[in-house]
Amino acid sequence: MAGPPEQDPMAQALVEQLALKNQNLSRFKGLMHIRLFSAQGNLSGRAALAVIYPDRIRVEWLTFLGQPLMRFAADGKHVVIELHDENQLYRVKQSPTALQKLIHIPIGVEDLLQILKGAPPLPEYAAAHMRPADAQETKVALIGRWHVLKGELKTSADRTIEEMTAFQNDGAMSYRVRWKNWRRQHGYDLPSDIEITAGTGDILSMVIDRVYPQAPVLPELFQLDVTPSN
Numbered sequence: 001m002a003g004p005p006e007q008d009p010m011a012q013a014l015v016e017q018l019a020l021k022n023q024n025l026s027r028f029k030g031l032m033h034i035r036l037f038s039a040q041g042n043l044s045g046r047a048a049l050a051v052i053y054p055d056r057i058r059v060e061w062l063t064f065l066g067q068p069l070m071r072f073a074a075d076g077k078h079v080v081i082e083l084h085d086e087n088q089l090y091r092v093k094q095s096p097t098a099l100q101k102l103i104h105i106p107i108g109v110e111d112l113l114q115i116l117k118g119a120p121p122l123p124e125y126a127a128a129h130m131r132p133a134d135a136q137e138t139k140v141a142l143i144g145r146w147h148v149l150k151g152e153l154k155t156s157a158d159r160t161i162e163e164m165t166a167f168q169n170d171g172a173m174s175y176r177v178r179w180k181n182w183r184r185q186h187g188y189d190l191p192s193d194i195e196i197t198a199g200t201g202d203i204l205s206m207v208i209d210r211v212y213p214q215a216p217v218l219p220e221l222f223q224l225d226v227t228p229s230n
Helices: 009-019 109-116
Strands: 027-038 041-052 056-062 068-075 078-083 088-093 127-131 137-143 149-156 161-167 173-185 188-198 203-213
Touching (some): 009 127, 009 137, 009 149, 109 188, 173 203
Antiparallel strands (some): 027 041, 027 203, 041 056, 056 068, 078 088, 149 161, 173 188
């Protein structure tokens, strides 16, 4: 039986560097355009969001005409989702796939918050290995304990994260994140254009217009009433 995969120190150092991106960012507020393309239909609009790291978020999603579309909040223990067209509230425990019902991507709140600050939400892995790449990029494979490919990272020449792909145990893609553009915001290099694609083909696009790092955020903001209004 093969033992655990051997670690590549250079690759592991790069992974650790990428994971620490904007590590001092503890909270922010922002405005963004969201587009969701799925087999169930397409949604688009504008959203206001507030975040406290590592696991709290509130999103108010409106149509481009300003009509409520949906909102959700996570308080570190549960995610509450309100779909206005259904007049329904859903409450689920925070888990690694808690947002799948909402955005059709198999990720949790903590993963989404990592993505929003420009850090890859690393899958569980045993070793990092450098992969062949051209001179303008670097690729790192994340290998599981039983030599299964769990993820792959791609960076630009200056070691800025460009893409992360997470894989299922059978080798199929779980989802892929692309950080397409970046913007300097109040001392932080933050992503301004993010695209997440699920293995099913569903796509979530987020174009972030404004970000207010370290803005005051009240803890009560992450509580939603779980009783639907009449």
